[in-house]
Amino acid sequence: MEVVNYIQQKDHLLLEGRTGLMKIIPYTKSIIRIRYTLENQFSEEESFFVEPDTQKNMEYSVEEKENTIIFSTRKVHIHINKNNAAFTYKDASGKLLTKEPKRGGKTLLPTEVLKPVYDDNTEIENSQNVDGARAKAVPIKHVVDRMAYQTKLEFEWANEEALYGLGSHEEGVLNLRGTHQYLYQQNMKAVVPVLVSTRGYGIIVDSYSTMKFHDDIHGSYIWTDVDSEMDYYFVYGPEFDQVVKSYRYLTGKAPLLPKWAFGYVQSKERYKSQEELISIIKEYRQRQIPLDLIVLDWRSWTGELWGQKSFDPDRFPNPTEMMEEIHKLNAKLMVSIWPIMSNDGPNHIEMKQKGYLLGNQANYDAFNKEARNLYWKQANEGIFSHGTDAWWCDCTEPFEADWVGEIKPEPEERLFINTQEAKKYLDPAYINAYSLLHSKGLYENQRQTTESKRVVNLTRSSYAGQQKYSAITWSGDIAANWKTLRNQIADGLNMCVTGIPYWTLDIGAFFVSDREQWFWNGDYQEGCEDLGYRELYVRWLQYGVFLPMFRSHGADTPREVWRFGEPDTPFYDTLVKYIKLRYRLMPYIYSVAGWVTHEDYTMMRTLAFDFRNDSNTYDIKDQYMFGPSFLVNPVTDPMYYESGSVELEVVPKKRSVYLPAGTDWYNFWTNQRLLGGQTIEADADLETMPLYVRAGAIVPIGPTIQYTSEETNLPIEIHVYKGNNGSFLWYDDEGDSYNYEKGAYATIPIRWEEQNNLLVIENRQGTYPGMKTSMELVLIIVSGEGENIDQRKIWYTGEQTIINF
Template identity: 80%
Template sequence: MQIVTYEKLNNQLLIKCKTGLMKIIPYTDSIIRIRYTLENEFNEKESLFVEPNTQQNIPYSVNESDDIIVFSTSNVQIHINKNTAAFTYKDDAGRILTKEPTRGGKTLTPTEVLKPVYDQNTEIENSQNVDGARAKAVPTNHIVDRMAYHTKLEFEWDNEEALYGLGSHEEGVLNLRGTHQYLYQQNMKSVVPVLVSTNGYGIIVDSYSLIKFHDDIHGSYIWTDVDSEMDYYFVYGPDFDQIVKSYRYLTGKAPLLPKWAFGYVQSKERYKSQEELISIVKEYRKRRIPLDLIVLDWRSWTGELWGQKSFDPERFPNPTAMMEEIHKLNAKLMISIWPIMNNDGPNHVEMKQKGYLLGNQANYDAFNEEARNLYWKQANEGLFSHGVDAWWCDCTEPFEADWVGKVKPEPEERMFINTQEAKKYLDPEYINAYSLLHSKGLYENQRKTTESKRVVNLTRSSYAGQQKYSAVTWSGDIAANWKTLQNQIADGLNMCVTGIPYWTLDIGAFFVADREQWFWDGDYPDGCDDLGYRELYVRWLQYGVFLPMFRSHGADTPREVWRFGEEGTIFYDTLVKYINLRYRLLPYIYSIAGWVTNDDYTMMRTLAFDFRNDPHTFDVKDQYMFGPSFLVNPVTEPMYYESGSEEMKGSVKKRSVYLPVDTQWYDFWTNQRFEGGQVIEANADLKTMPLFVRAGSIVPVGPAIQYTSEDTNEPLEILIYKGEDGSFLLYDDEGDTYNYEKGAFFTIQLRWEDKNNRFTIGDRIGSYPGMKTSMEFALTIINDAEDNVAQRIITYTGEQTTIHF
């Protein structure tokens, strides 16, 4: 692909090749957009996830030698081979970040885009399976809608670099090197077309079709199925936090979730009545186990009116009174809603009459703004107006064709049958974007309806940009076994490294038993009566404490804490211990949530976020940082019981933990201090998930409370871990409403100077209605398990205070 000429324009470099056109467009000094087309001009379609007006007027230079054109901003250089148009990406010091093969790395292959035709003769088959209602249509014909391209972007990655991202895909792969990945939406697969490299750069692909990633015998490349041109962004960090910040600059900030969304969420498949929901909340309050949110799963509607967004009057006779009582109990309600409607319920009929349904005459067209508005109107009138607090947008793929049968189809077969099903109803160029637009409609319309209640949308799919719609992605209908628990850690880390901040899972897994279908693959037919499952559930909940959303859910067996024993038994007591820990850590967690919104921070962090200088961390897929302080090490193998309550003999209650280099680490439970750069065998009895705190950490810890809005006059404890200087920005606001966007919040900078044993509480910046003007801090200096800790209680009134120890 030889370069013929190039032209330096005001805000881009236009390159004419023997075959096609290229544009290099600096959006910032560190974000470079690259476009390539075989047409005579570039298309003018708008991106579905890149925010408008993000392109800045960035100065750039172009230098030329005999064989190379060099495009440069202050942070990035792109060296372009004149004979092949191969790109080599470098930082401002000339260090190679990555490169394309010398022969060139961009290929466009023409392909026909077929459009199905539906008419009055179209046959529609309505059905239900474990994944909900389904409607499949057989088109009467196909026509060629247009020509487009398969795109292929090739790289020569360094042997030593690690690659992360692309979303959550159920395989338990963290470092993507040497692997392949198929990016399409499906139960247990959530797509984000973002790669992040330990060499200090990211790649964001602006495509919504099926995408394939390969770094294997077939090559090293990103391939897209249907696009009008190649369009991607090269992002230079070099730190992961800077890459994420650039991603959110392009695709949108993540709004702040309400404080209650970080409390404990109790769910199961399913609570069936108004009385049952309220009784569960009351039981948590009676037992003094913290709880903030209870979830009403599917079939809140009447009979078989699947997807109807209203309450069954027999089981929920007074939903407004139900919501009032739940709120008086200081809890919230999340409700499951679906994009599919069939059986001629009122919502379905209204959508059909207005022509807002896709070809199967069941799923609403989320790509149509008027259809999204009607969907909200229905949800608002039937549910939100009664006081419902949050949405669970289930089945937002929304087309699957492989959740049947005894044998799980091969990966390539799954990819084919599922993408083919989606292409029957969605333009093949956009099959990955349904969840993005569905989330957009809910977020924008709820915000138009009220600013007093923050949007919360728990959804099963994801895409680039979805974070700006207050979406929390969960990993789908996983099965209860130890391998799944282990795999979920890497899956969540690869989701969050893309810039999507909020990810969670079903604590204890959705499927607990083992049945004929391939996906119903749990190891515990006796559910919570099985001591083996109780052990697995405890370990899963320990891990869940350190996820952005802390949520128990699943089928086959109850999930309330008292189903795992009674007070005084090890399982019950350990579950309560860790739920209480989550609530005590809320000042730390909610502050970090403030950073996510205000500073584009990432809460759940693969170790390369903070230890990119330590290659030993690159492939550690069962440990991660939760915020700046906590090294989380879930236990992912049984130590006490096998399935069937069979007691294990001789198992060692330890877990190997790698402590990253260049810092010291404290055992959270014992305060024992360790040097970094080593593997240790940490205590991991059932009551203990190994948890370490980085030296120099400042961790705000609140009092024991029963719900996030509980008011208490007890002091806020500040844990200060000696060994390094440290800082922490304490954040707080009203806990709900969007007043924080107008400045209704405060921050307090906390600083520790290690050599001087000096702690400074900075001026309180900002305020919000109802804020306490005076606070008590209980300062605790942690030095080592064998040393006495120094404590000091002070009263803080908003002005800078320095304490010497």
């Protein structure tokens, strides 16, 4: 677009071209919105994920030069070439962040939007596969609904630049440079249209259609399939935490999950009765293995009434009493619900009578507020009113169509198959947003029903803004093999770097054995009887300890700890050791969760969050930071057994670990101190996942407990790792309810002054019901020298305490 005129308005700069309009809108000094249309005016459609009232009258300036218009806030300068509207983005010092090609980087291509037409004679084909019920309809015809645009936003990324984000996919790619990614919702694909660069900026694309990312032989660009105009945000950091904070300013803060959601979650496909659920919890309690949540997977309903949101009276004869007993055992229950309904169950009939079903007459229309309200009414009356605690919103990318056959379709074919199926029932401009609206309905309605229980929604899909609805995305129905474990680490990191804080997976993978279908390709026909699978499962669970949600789940084989051995055997003992470690770290983990909500922090952190200046970290996809202190290094190769319990010979029990530069590191298990900026061979026997703590870290560690709300008078340990100044904000609240939103929480700032060997525990700020007014603390100073540890006991009463070591 050639710029022929510009108009400086109070809240935006308007660029007029011979063939279009551009609008540059400063939302903050670091967030700039860019819109481009070929129409005579901009679209009035409201964003699904950007919060209202985020755009303020932010001060900006405009400077015109011979061939350039310069738009500036205090943080970002955009140089606009008058000849072709090519943008060059710089920071306030003039440092280049990124730029578009010299020919111009924004393209709009008109496209017809087709709408399928159904009538009362439309035939519905109902079926079931391993991924649940399916209903397919063939429209009687298609009509042109409107004209829209395909959009293409091009960049010239720098050679040394690394890019992350776009959600959780299945290829195990971390740094997206030199790759391509197809962005559509599918089992094992969860989309978030956010890119974050090590050059210190982010891109947020406000589109809900199919998208493509390319940085390959075809070019470097983001493409969207159907939009009324181009609409995106340029966000300056320069640090990743600042980009995430701006993302959440735009799209909404992440509410705090209940404390029990950070405990151990036991699930499998599937527990079939209330007796079985309760017996499993009792077994955990008898064995003194910590547990907080058990999960009821699909088919809680009666017979073949798929998606009915109520309990089968034969298998769950008294759900209210069941919940009372589960709660007496200090556990919680999560129940699976689906957006698809079939076989004329009561929920299905009611939705159909109201006209709230999509064209296949099975999936409810989550884009309709009244349909969302009815969906909640059904879920509340049939399930939540009995006292259940959490939702598992399965199959929230409801129109996958390629989970059949022996051979996995090619990526382009999968893109076509799945998006074409979705377009039969959803407007093609919105096929990526179903999960977002589904989560919105559940969250808003539960909040209106009660404030005493925080919303927990485990869901298989994601989109920008979904964090504000207390959604936790899991990575779908993955298969049990070492390659999948390796891939999942990068997949989760790319989800969390987008600003979506809560991601998890099936510990041990969903499919364990190998069957005819392409996706059922685990390596372990004998399940947990296979010593090879036991080794893989232990490594997976070690990794899972350091995920936002710590959850075991899957098909083919049981998942309870005792299925992997008995006490005094290595697999069993190692599993118990790491589950207990998760609970001992709960003061640290819940504090970090508090930061996620109150400070827009990110719990699971690609290394560039904390070491952006160390380019050696950019392509490391099997290590990450968990909070500010822990460098997590999962073991992703077998050392003891192949599948079939075949013993491996002469495999070193080591894994390579890069210790990022700029700090010393401590081996968590031995307290050995090591220099950063080097690669080491770390001990990695079965009992040991290499785990390192950054110098200057302050880590609160609690006693061994059996559930997150267990009260104990045992002391809390405060571990301080010498080598740098450090600080930690200890956060706590009731653990559930939304009283924290009204200020019912407490924080204790703790700092370590390295030069003075001084630990300062500041005055506690705030209070909440049930808070302990005093507590015993064991202060442990780790130096890595001599005897390694200096230890003191104190009694903290909420007032400033200074200890000189």
